[in-house]
Amino acid sequence: MLGHFLIWGGAAIADQTPIRVPRPVAQITAQDRADDSGKSIDVTWAPADAAPISFEILRATSFSGPFERVGVAPAGASAFTDSKVQNNTDYWYQVVVVGADGVRSAPAVTAAAVQAKARWFFRARLWFGIVVLTVCVSIITFIQLAKAGAPLTIRKIAGLQAVEEAIGRATEMGRDILFIPGVEDMNDIQTIAGINILGRVARLAAEHGADLEIPTRRSLVMTTARETVAEAYLAAGRPEAYNSDRIHYVTDEQFAFAAAVSGYMVRERPAACFYMGLFFAESLIFAETANSIGAIQVAGTAEVAQLPFFVAAADYTLIGEEFFAASAYLSGEPAQLGSLKGQDVGKVLAATLIGAGFVLAAVNALTGAMWARTAVHELVAMLGSS
Amino acid sequence: MAILDRLVKLDRRWIFLLMFLCVLVPILWGRTFPEITTPLVDRVFDAVENLPDGSKVLMALDYEPAAEGELGPMSTAFTRHCIEKKHKMYFLTTWPLGTQMIAAVIDREIKDGAPHLVYGEDYVNLGYKPGYEGVIKVIVTDLKQLYTTDHFGTSTSDIPMCKDIQSVQDMNIILNMSAGYAGTREWVQYASTPFPETITLASGCTGVQAPLFYPYLPKQLIGLLGAIKGAAEYEVALAAKYPKWGRPEYTEALRRMAPQLWGHLLVLALIIAGNVLYFVERRRRRGHRP
Amino acid sequence: MKRTIPLLIAGAAGLIMLVSFFVPPWESWGEDAGTWFNILQGFAFILGGGNLLKVHLKKVSDRRRGWGYSGVTLIAFVVALVCGLLKIGVAPLAKFPEHAWSGPYNQEGSAFWYFFEYAFKPLVATTFSLLAFFVASAAFRAFRAKNLEASLLLGTAFLILLGRTFAGTWLTSWMPPSWEEFTIPGLGVTVMQVFVTAGNRAIMIGIALGVASTSLKVILGLDRSYLGAEGK
Numbered sequence: 001m002l003g004h005f006l007i008w009g010g011a012a013i014a015d016q017t018p019i020r021v022p023r024p025v026a027q028i029t030a031q032d033r034a035d036d037s038g039k040s041i042d043v044t045w046a047p048a049d050a051a052p053i054s055f056e057i058l059r060a061t062s063f064s065g066p067f068e069r070v071g072v073a074p075a076g077a078s079a080f081t082d083s084k085v086q087n088n089t090d091y092w093y094q095v096v097v098v099g100a101d102g103v104r105s106a107p108a109v110t111a112a113a114v115q116a117k118a119r120w121f122f123r124a125r126l127w128f129g130i131v132v133l134t135v136c137v138s139i140i141t142f143i144q145l146a147k148a149g150a151p152l153t154i155r156k157i158a159g160l161q162a163v164e165e166a167i168g169r170a171t172e173m174g175r176d177i178l179f180i181p182g183v184e185d186m187n188d189i190q191t192i193a194g195i196n197i198l199g200r201v202a203r204l205a206a207e208h209g210a211d212l213e214i215p216t217r218r219s220l221v222m223t224t225a226r227e228t229v230a231e232a233y234l235a236a237g238r239p240e241a242y243n244s245d246r247i248h249y250v251t252d253e254q255f256a257f258a259a260a261v262s263g264y265m266v267r268e269r270p271a272a273c274f275y276m277g278l279f280f281a282e283s284l285i286f287a288e289t290a291n292s293i294g295a296i297q298v299a300g301t302a303e304v305a306q307l308p309f310f311v312a313a314a315d316y317t318l319i320g321e322e323f324f325a326a327s328a329y330l331s332g333e334p335a336q337l338g339s340l341k342g343q344d345v346g347k348v349l350a351a352t353l354i355g356a357g358f359v360l361a362a363v364n365a366l367t368g369a370m371w372a373r374t375a376v377h378e379l380v381a382m383l384g385s386s
Numbered sequence: 387m388a389i390l391d392r393l394v395k396l397d398r399r400w401i402f403l404l405m406f407l408c409v410l411v412p413i414l415w416g417r418t419f420p421e422i423t424t425p426l427v428d429r430v431f432d433a434v435e436n437l438p439d440g441s442k443v444l445m446a447l448d449y450e451p452a453a454e455g456e457l458g459p460m461s462t463a464f465t466r467h468c469i470e471k472k473h474k475m476y477f478l479t480t481w482p483l484g485t486q487m488i489a490a491v492i493d494r495e496i497k498d499g500a501p502h503l504v505y506g507e508d509y510v511n512l513g514y515k516p517g518y519e520g521v522i523k524v525i526v527t528d529l530k531q532l533y534t535t536d537h538f539g540t541s542t543s544d545i546p547m548c549k550d551i552q553s554v555q556d557m558n559i560i561l562n563m564s565a566g567y568a569g570t571r572e573w574v575q576y577a578s579t580p581f582p583e584t585i586t587l588a589s590g591c592t593g594v595q596a597p598l599f600y601p602y603l604p605k606q607l608i609g610l611l612g613a614i615k616g617a618a619e620y621e622v623a624l625a626a627k628y629p630k631w632g633r634p635e636y637t638e639a640l641r642r643m644a645p646q647l648w649g650h651l652l653v654l655a656l657i658i659a660g661n662v663l664y665f666v667e668r669r670r671r672r673g674h675r676p
Numbered sequence: 677m678k679r680t681i682p683l684l685i686a687g688a689a690g691l692i693m694l695v696s697f698f699v700p701p702w703e704s705w706g707e708d709a710g711t712w713f714n715i716l717q718g719f720a721f722i723l724g725g726g727n728l729l730k731v732h733l734k735k736v737s738d739r740r741r742g743w744g745y746s747g748v749t750l751i752a753f754v755v756a757l758v759c760g761l762l763k764i765g766v767a768p769l770a771k772f773p774e775h776a777w778s779g780p781y782n783q784e785g786s787a788f789w790y791f792f793e794y795a796f797k798p799l800v801a802t803t804f805s806l807l808a809f810f811v812a813s814a815a816f817r818a819f820r821a822k823n824l825e826a827s828l829l830l831g832t833a834f835l836i837l838l839g840r841t842f843a844g845t846w847l848t849s850w851m852p853p854s855w856e857e858f859t860i861p862g863l864g865v866t867v868m869q870v871f872v873t874a875g876n877r878a879i880m881i882g883i884a885l886g887v888a889s890t891s892l893k894v895i896l897g898l899d900r901s902y903l904g905a906e907g908k
Contacts, residue, residue, distance in 0.1 A: 037700035071552050075438075079583055081555075083527050119700050129698055132888075139889055143898065187713050189887050192894060199901035219724030220717070227903065248731045249724035255452055255803035267742055280566055281452070281594070281807060288810035291817070292398065302883040304876055305594045312818045313810075320879045324886030327901060328893075335898060339889045346885040398813040405812045419842035424865065451797040452804040486782065486792060493784075520710050538769065538780075593840075597872045615840050647841040649808060654837055656816040657830065664820045 022099035023048045024106045025055070030093045030114040035125075038087035038118035044079045045095050045108065057082065058094040058107070067094050067107075085116045127382050134349060139342030146338030154337055159298050159316030160329045164204060166272035166296045171208040175271035177201070178213050178264070180286070181225060182277015182301070183257065185218040190302050194277030195221070195228055196327035197300070201274060202229040206236035213270065214247040217257045222249045258282035262289045275299040275314070276323065279306050287313030300326055353383070390670075394663050401656065408652045412644035418637065419644060420622075427619040429609035430588040433559055434467050435627065441558035442551070443473045446573065447491070449565035450483035453592055457563045459617040459639035460590035461487065463624055464561050465495040466636075469503070470628050474547050476557065478512040478533070480521050480568040485514045485537060506545045513537025518568035522576045526585070529553050555584040564591045570599055570607070578606045590616060618643045683897045690895035728753065759787040832867055839864025 025045035033040035043057055057080045058067035073080045085091055090113035097105035146152055170177045179201060181194035198214070205212045212229065216222040226247045233242040250260045262285055265273070273290040275283065275297070283299070283306040290297050291313055299310035300318030310317045318326055321343070328336035357379055364372035423431070434443070445464060449457045468475050477488045488511055496503050503509055512533050515521045524532045529551055530542050542548040554560060554577065564570040570589040578587040586608055589599060593613030603610060611620055617639035625632030634641070693709065696702035732746035758764070763777050765786040772778035782789050821827040838844035844860035856862045893899035 035700060037703065072550050072556070074442075074556065074558060077584065081527070122698050122700060125698055132694075135885065135888055136892055139892055140896075185713075185717060187710075189890060193890050196890075196899060196901040218717075219720035219727070222724065222727060223720075228901065231903070245731055245734070249727045251728075252721070252724075253800070255800045259799075259803050263745065281804060284807055284810050284814070285803070288814060302886065304879055304883070305598060307879070309814075312814050321882035321886040324883070324890045327890070327899060331901070336893070339893055339898070343885040343889050346888070347881070350881050350885075396816070398816075401813045401816055402809045405809050409808070420845075421842070422845055422861075424861070450800070452800045454797075454801065455805070486797075489784070516714055517711065520707055520714075523707060539771070539778075597868055597876060600869050600873045601877065603869075613840075643842065647843060649812075650837045650841050651843060653812055653815045654834060656812055657819045657833065660816045660819060661821055661830070664822075 020099065021103055022097040022105040024108040025095050025097060026108070028093070028095050028108045028110055030091070030110045032114060032116050033081060035119050035122045038116045039085055040081055040083045041085055041091060041093075041114055041116050042079060042081050043093045043095065043110075047078060047097070053100060054098045055080070056096040056098055056104075058096065059085075060092050060094075061090060063092050063109075063113075067092075087116050087118055090115060131346075131349065135342070135346040138345035139339050142342040142345075143335050143338040146334040146341070149334070150338075152334070152337050152341055154329070154340055157318065157322050157325070157329060159300065159318045159322065160326055162296070162298055162316045163201060163274075163330065166274070166298055167201070167204050167208050167210055169296055170205075170271035171210040173271045176211045176213045176268055177205055177272045177274070178215075178261075178270040178290075178295075179274045180215065180261065180277070181221055182275075182279060183217045183254065183282065184278040186220045186224055188278055190278040190323070191218075191221060193302075193324050193327060194300075195224055197274075197276045197330065198225060199228045199232050200327065200330040202232035203236050206233045206238045206241060209238075209241070211243075212246060213264070213268070215250045215257070215261055215264065216247070217250060217252060217254075219249050222247060254280065254282060258285045261286060265289045265293055265295070269293045270295055273297045275301070275310070276318075276326070277301065278303050279310075281306075284309040284313060290314075353379075390663065390666060393659075394667060404652055405649060408648040409645040412648050413641070415644070416634075416641070417644060418634070418640045419647060421615075421618045421640060421643065423619040423623050426603065426610045426612075427616055427623065429604070430561075430611060431467075431609075431620060431623040431627075433586065433588060433608055434464070434471065434473075434561075437471065437473065437558050439472045441471070441473050442476065442547075442556060443468050444476045444478070444554055444557040444560045446560060446562040447477065447479045447484050447487045448481050448569045449487060449563055449592075450481055451486070453565035454487065455642070456592050456614050456617070457565060457590060458487070458490075459614065459642070460611055460620065461491045461563050462495055462638070463617060463620045464563075464590070465491055466499075466628075466631055467620075467624055469495070469500045470624075472508075473558075474507075475509040476512060476547070476551075477510065479514050480518055480572075481565075482514055482516070488513070488537075506540075507547055510545055510547055511537040512542075519572040519576055522568070522572055525554050526577050526581060527553050527555075555581055557585075559586045559588065562587065562589050564589055564595065566592075566595070570595070570602075574599075574602050574606045582606070590620075614639055614642050614646060679900065679903055682903060683900065687895050687897055690891065694895075725753075756788070756791055759791065764788070765790075832871075835860060835867060836864050 026048050027046040028043070029045070030041055030043045033042050045055070053075055055073040055077060056069055057071045057073065059070045059082060060067040070082050070084065071080055082091075082093075092113055093110045094107040096107045099105070167177060179198055181198055182188070182191045184191050186192065202212055214225050214229070216225060226244050229247060230239075230242050230244070233239050250257050261282075265286075266289065270290075270293075273286070273295045275286060276299075279286075279301050280303070283301070287297060287299065287310060297314040298316045298318070299314040300323035301307065301310065302320045302323055304320070307317065307319055311319075325340050328340055357376070360372050360375045360379065363369060364376050437443075445461070445468075447457075447461055465475065477492065479485060479488060492509065492511060496509055513536060515532050517524075521532060530548075533542055535541055536545060536548075542551075550556070560573065560577065562570050562573050564573075570591055573587055573589070578585045582605065587606065588609045588611075589607050590611035591599060591613075596610065596612035599607060599610055611617060618637075621631070621637045621639050625637065630636075689709070692702075693706055696705045729750065732750050735746040736743045736750065760781045763779065763781050763786065765788075766777070766779040766781060766783045767785075768774070768776055769778040779786075782792060819830060819833065821830050838847065839861040844864070848859035848861075851859050857866060890899070
């Protein structure tokens with residue numbers, strides 16, 4: 001019987017593979033998340049086990065606990081952000097390794113308490129702030145200089161010089177001017193820039209006696225456009241010529257809007273078409289349809305992906321920065337033109353940084369000099385963290 | 387010269403007809419051409435393939451029917467790959483019409499193609515939330531703050547595969563299909579850039595956007611599928627690993643590459659023809675000057 | 677007063693948004709402002725819908741040229757609105773069978789779903805596909821090698837167009853694998869990753885400065901043409 005027991009016990013023991021308990025993590029630390037409004041703590045650790053399934057993160061307000069689970073990190077992770085803490089409160093953290101079959105390691109606990117604190121300045125964005133300040137100050141400075149009468153040289157932009165020509169053409173032919181202030185809403189700066197240009201174009205159209213048709217894809221843009229055009233007609237001394245029904249909402253749906261505008265173009269055959277604002281895929285549809293009816297087209301957008309279509313299909317295209325300069329250019333006011341010069345300071349700054357980075361990276365690549373490599377890393381860290 | 391004048395003033399409808407034939411004939415013919423995968427697509431494929439089985443994959447389908455031609459096959463290929471790897475699929479979108487796109491993919495690939503998968507355990511449809519990039523900003527730290535329910539109104543706390551999910555940082559990879567705003571740029575800006583260690587992001591986008599995302603490679607975006615070609619390459623990669631998906635009925639993107647080939651060749655021919663006519667016309671005008 | 681108050685609101689809001697980017701506790705104000713705008717957008721739809729009805733009803737009643745299209749617009753608008761709002765053909769969810777309207781408005785098999793699947797989707801896809809035809813006509817009409825820059829552009833276009841198809845792969849398939857970068861697809865990728873990226877970045881720097889300048893002028897009230905005023 002004893003032998004039978006030994007055989008049965010031995011077999012039972014032989015069938016049981018030993019349960020392997022994972023090793024706990026090493027070097028567990030907890031730090032207040034930098035540059036935030038508080039309420040976040042970063043927990044980091046160095047995994048010591050080769051094959052964890054996951055990590056459990058637990059938190060307590062005293063070293064002796066009780067610890068409650070606050071999150072789970074997947075295998076391979078070495079960090080976790082606890083975003084639900086109170087500021088100025090002591091916290092201790094534990095990390096438990098969960099292995100196969102749910103076997104848990106002993107907890108690794110942080111050595112000291114950590115508190116989340118609100119910072120009042122994003123230190124990582126310091127350099128970005130300096131650049132913003134530099135650009136803003138230079139723009140304001142040049143505006144003041146221009147107001148004081150300093151001479152400014154602004155290069156000619158063909159598309160803007162063609163605006164009056166296009167409006168004149170429409171007046172002569174007795175046909176409409178179509179103006180589309182982009183397809184996005186008033187929260188987009190390109191739409192605001194488009195509406196700014198609309199004000200100038202509407203004034204010119206009122207002075208020439210040409211009719212303006214403005215279909216919009218957003219209701220708020222329709223409302224703003226109506227205010228703008230009404231004021232422009234009033235300023236031109238032709239308030240009776242203003243017709244609010246010519247500024248109308250079509251639809252929010254992208255290609256339904258494109259179809260509606262294309263249909264209008266083919267039926268009413270406007271003589272001049274202005275596309276000023278943010279556009280997406282409908283840009284080529286507008287441009288080619290207007291081309292088929294022989295309209296003169298002036299386009300302006302900062303949507304980089306659509307610029308090639310406008311350049312290929314429209315008569316004149318304002319590329320990116322030129323589009324934002326259009327309002328200042330058309331007004332002709334010195335103060336407005338001064339802001340264009342201020343932008344140039346930003347460009348010089350950008351070019352200088354690009355040049356410096358290029359030289360340092362080239363020296364590093366060619367010579368492997370340690371100082372160059374450090375300088376490149378510092379420059380990337382400074383600009384990349386902004 | 388009369389022919390020259392007619393060609394210079396060619397009615398554009400003839401060109402439209404040629405393009406129509408260049409698209410129609412290959413589609414009807416059905417012949418496909420081999421595709422070779424490129425490194426950008428290989429990186430995405432390897433990232434999904436090398437994840438342990440059962441990993442969490444977030445599929446953000448940020449497009450609407452207009453972009454279905456380019457992005458639909460991508461979504462399909464990603465879903466099939468996830469099914470093969472038994473990954474848990476979390477579907478969501480920041481586009482209002484994206485919910486229809488998610489429904490179409492789930493109906494076709496999961497309900498019809500993999501009926502053994504259980505909703506809530508193998509896949510979940512979190513649906514649409516308004517706010518564009520605002521949605522992304524919230525869910526990178528707290529998914530359930532915004533997604534209190536799934537698309538059908540079930541509390542996410544009651545869905546087994548959502549119980550342990552704190553945020554999208556818990557996902558092993560995010561696959562974003564992007565047709566515009568909000569899309570890959572916003573996911574890069576508010577997800578993979580602030581959380582580079584916990585978020586792995588790959589993108590499939592329309593052709594016109596692809597050049598804008600190259601600067602984000604390889605850190606903020608691990609890989610990029612550009613337009614229908616990217617989708618075709620992914621299908622080829624998937625078929626190489628799992629031959630079942632190499633059958634013609636499963637290679638829609640590859641099928642759509644044939645019209646692309648002929649369409650591109652037509653555009654090239656038109657450019658050449660246009661330039662020939664331009665130079666001949668220019669020489670003729672110079673010859674007529676006194 | 678009519679212009680002063682909007683100017684003050686624009687200026688104050690703009691400055692606060694600018695400063696909040698650098699102050700962590702205030703960072704969420706930008707998101708809150710975005711949420712407020714989304715709410716405003718929702719109400720603005722009523723404004724837009726009302727305007728749509730007004731303009732097209734007027735066109736129909738005046739029998740102006742093209743009034744038939746307005747009729748179609750009105751019918752489609754009303755039918756879609758009714759089907760969506762009243763959830764025609766939508767079955768209640770299994771979880772809430774006693775609530776007739778618990779199902780989603782775009783449930784498969786509902787009237788709205790039929791409009792979406794068999795009218796809206798094909799129309800949208802068709803309109804988008806017009807781009808293929810328009811690209812072809814634009815290529816024939818506009819891509820001329822008039823000068824050196826245009827010629828370089830054309831050469832690049834050839835490279836990219838061929839590189840994105842089997843033709844490009846086939847034409848340089850004889851090259852050994854170590855020369856992959858010099859195949860047509862490889863050159864296409866180099867063009868995209870180096871030249872196009874550099875050009876895009878330069879344009880984006882200019883755009884960013886333009887945005888900064890325009891925003892500053894709006895915040896400081898120097899450019900008021902969006903209000904209809906001509907500035908100071």
